[in-house]
Amino acid sequence: MRIQIENEKNDVIETIKKASEIYQLDMTELQNRIHKLDVTQSEANEQALFYAVNQISMDQPDWTYVAARLYLNELYHKAAENRGCDPAKKYGDFYSLIQQLTEKGIYSCDLVNTYNKEEIDELAKEIVPDRDYFFNYIGLFLLADRYLAKDHEKNIFELPQERFMIIAMTLMKDENKPRRLELVKEAYWALSNLYMTVATPTLANAGKSFGQLSSCYIDTVDDSLDGIYLNNWDIARLSKDGGGIGIYYGKVRALGSNIKKFKGNSSGIVPWIKLVNDTAVSVDQLGQRQGAIAVYLDIFHKDIMNGFLDLKTNNGDERRKAHDIFTGVAVPDLFMEKLQETDEAGRSIGEWHTFCPHEVKQIMGWKDEAGNPLGLEDFYNEVDRNYFSEKYQEAVNHPLLQRKTYRAMDIMARIMMAQLETGTPYMFYRDEVNRENPNKHVRGRGRTSIYCSNLCTEITQNMSATTIISEFQDQDGNIVIVRKPGEFVVCNLSSINLAKAVPANVLERLIRIQVRMLDNVIDVNNISVGQARHTNQKYRAIGLGTFGWHHLLALKGIYWETDEAVQYADELYEHIAYLTIRSSMELAKEKGAYSQFHGSEWQTGVYFERKNYHTERWLSLKKEVAEFGMRNGWLMAVAPNSSTAKIGGSTDGIDPLYSVEYAEEKKNFKLKVTAPDLNHRTYDYYRRARHDLDQIWSIRQNAARTRHIDQAISFNLYVRHNIKAKDLLNLHMEAWKQRLKTTYYVRSTSQAEINECEACHS
DSSP states (O other): OHHHHHHHHHHHHHHHHHHHHHHTOOOHHHHHHHHHOOSOHHHHHHHHHHHHHHHOOSSSTTHHHHHHHHHHHHHHHHHHHHHTSOGGGSSOOHHHHHHHHHHTTSBOTHHHHHSOHHHHHHHHTTOOGGGGGGOOHHHHHHHHHHTSOBOTTOOBOOOHHHHHHHHHHHHTTTSOHHHHHHHHHHHHHHHHTTSEEEOHHHHHHTTBSSSOSOOEEEEEOOSSHHHHHHHHHHHHHHHHTTOEEEEEOTTSOOBTOOBTTBTTOOBOSHHHHHHHHHHHHHSOBTTTBOOOEEEEEETTBTTTTTTGGGSSSSSSOGGGOOTTSEEEEEEOHHHHHHHTOBOTTSOBOOEEEEBOHHHHHHHHOOBOTTSOBOOGGGBOBOSSOBHHHHHHHHHHHOTTOOOEEEEHHHHHHHHHHHHHHHSOOEEEEHHHHHHTOTTGGGTOTTBOSOOOOOTTSOOOOOOOOOEEEEEEEOTTSOEEEEEEOOOOEEEOEEEEEHHHHTTTTOHHHHHHHHHHHHHHHHHHOOOSSHHHHHHHHHHOOOEEEEEOHHHHHHHHTOOSSSHHHHHHHHHHHHHHHHHHHHHHHHHHHHHOOOTTOTTSHHHHSHHHHHTTOOSHHHHHHHHHHHHHOOSOSOOBOBOOOSHHHHHTTSOOTTOOOSOSEEEEEETTEEEEEEOTTOSTTTHHHHSSOGGGSOHHHHHHHHHHHHTTOSSOBOOOEEEOTTOOHHHHHHHHHHHHHTTOSEEOOEEETTSOOOOOOSTTOO
């Protein structure tokens, strides 16, 4: 027994020695500690891991990789014990794993029904266990804790490289058989080298018998009792499966509006949003976290100042609060222009009128081609004609239309106060979003196609409400409700790890396989809401994004607050856009274009002209797109990438680093984290972190990359708790002037860490 304990301890000591050689760390004290212990291998490994984790610091950041190797030992032994195989081999038989987890009901039968044993054995040979050493400790911990497949008693079975291979197999299962294994191997290459990550739902659920693969959804609520309650039913089903939700409430009538011509009966939007709040809390996401829902409202809606902006604040009537949802405001250019109107003394005097959308439709008489009533929310300012501004002024001038009038600056002040307290509302610049929409042809000139964004502000796609057409009893006595499906937005996300893929010079190879993987999510996914499936197939929208921007700048020796960083953002994201568009065109050549391609700005070439893409390669691509089509109606969106960026060993999204050294704390852990690739050379480029940086430079960088992104970007503003109102206002004005489409949280130093939905953290 004593010899066995010593042999097991030697496994731990061998791991320490190897790590010592690789990372050039002095681990003598740790080795001596383990030698003295009279414990089992598991206990020795646990104590060594505890020691290594506590050594992580900005002076010795590579201890994170030592801790990761020790944690891998633990994972290998636990998985081997549960699978009944030899832990010395690290990875057991892959085919047996798939059989076991299929029999237990964890994996879907699709895997064994699609791939035979010979194919699975061939793919098993592609698995490279040593790629597990690419993980730092927090990345490996998060992957194991949240994403690796476990049985119903939460015993771990799957190991990291097997998760990557299962994802690859799932996303490529419907490809033509002659090429299928080649494509699986290519997808595994991209994932296992951490050149990219897939979104949280795909990472967690691919290959499994439950859950779905898409990240976020956006619905438009119809102004009817049926519309409100059916929306709540739909979002409950999606939330159950792990999706984050964005909801547009701008069509629902305001407080005091008429119901069936009875005056003053409407309770407004706040009670319905409270209902949404309760759904978010009670319908959790596979038991892992409560639902996450963002509700958007137009700044010209009469309820904007009558409860909406105070939904999450701590002051006021608690009966009109919804602390568990997130809020967003849809802002037209005209409102931002009103903020700039001043008198001779420089005081803001711009007036802003708010209306009930139901009353606007009743009184103004605007109609579409089919005779359906239109509201203010249904127009936006085009490049050559201000449709929204014209309609807004018509409404202002109508003597019978009721309105509430405020100083525009008073509304903005309320927005900023809420942002400093709660981080929200998000800002959605509706005119810019609709002007830049490549699929605006579906509605026509000046007609709004996109009313709001999603939970994380990076998705901008065509939207419309689902309505009930009829309800009847069929011949079998069943009650049948017929619904006309609206455009229920679905976002399918994955992200390039810039700090790994760019230095490795693999973007061209990577993006080609990444676009195919995203496109395949649309076909293999299991979405419980029918109109979401319909919209997904109609537009085949994807969201290829990035993370690790600050990490990449540090590796390249570029300071954040420089024109060089702005210029590099412009050049890099143009290149990514080119490769992404080309990959979608190539897929269209192979599989066919999305159904709404004809008449889109992809087909007419207006998209390329508006972006000023006039170089030879762009002109050639423009011609090919017109000829062969595009597989996907929307292509690019940069998500927040928090947890999955940590799995990739890099920095979140396009955000600056939180700090050179900090504690990452969640419900079940608190870990010390240092900047990635931290050394004497990169330190200077990390030194000024989030709240120390001039946010104007962040806005300029984001404007440079936004020009090349057909959707939007999750972009936070980081401010001090004592920021002056005029300075925060200047940041918002600069974001609008620089033509950003959205801004995400306003993160103040006084706020507790904001709990976000992880669905979009691709």
